[in-house]
Amino acid sequence: MAMGLLAILAITVLGTFLIAGLCLSYAIAADANARGANGSIWGLFAFVFSPIAVPVYLLHRRELPRRTDSPGRLERIAGSIGVGVATAVIVGGIVSPPDPYSLILYAGPLIVLFVPLAFVCCYEPGWRALVA
Structure with a gap:
């Protein structure tokens, strides 16, 4: 019984990370396309090398032209x-004891907190000035 619960937990955690990585890669690719860069390459780079791809893209994005249209709903x-899941995992790793089970326990509620916060900070027009 315990092994079955552990397998369900592992699949859930890995699935969450996979979906979050795909979402982040899609957002980077769409932003790169809207700015005239090669979105396919940036999306693949962001999925394969997530920890370094996001800061590299944010630095490279400064050199790209501004977007002509606002980001779509998707x-x-x-x-x-x-952004919310990645931030929750990073913060969970900092505040939790150094074992993977505690990280999972801390990251779950933090995801619920950071996903809406990421939406407000990154995509709401009045708040975008804070991160631009």
Whole structure:
């Protein structure tokens, strides 16, 4: 019985990370396409090398032209999920004891907190000035 619960927990955690990585990659690819860069390459780079791809893209994004259109609904939702889950895992790793089970216990509630916060901070017009 315990092994079955452990397998369900592992599949849930890995599935969450996979979906968050795909969402973040989609948001980066869509943003790169809207700015005239190669979105396919940036999306693949962001999925394969997530920890270093996001800071590299944010630095490279400064050199790209501004967007002519606002992000679409799907891009905003995907970006919020990707940024929120990544932030929750990082913060959970900092505040939890150093074992994977505690990280999972801390990251779950933090995801619920950080996904809406990422939407407000990254995509709401009045709050965007804080991160731009």
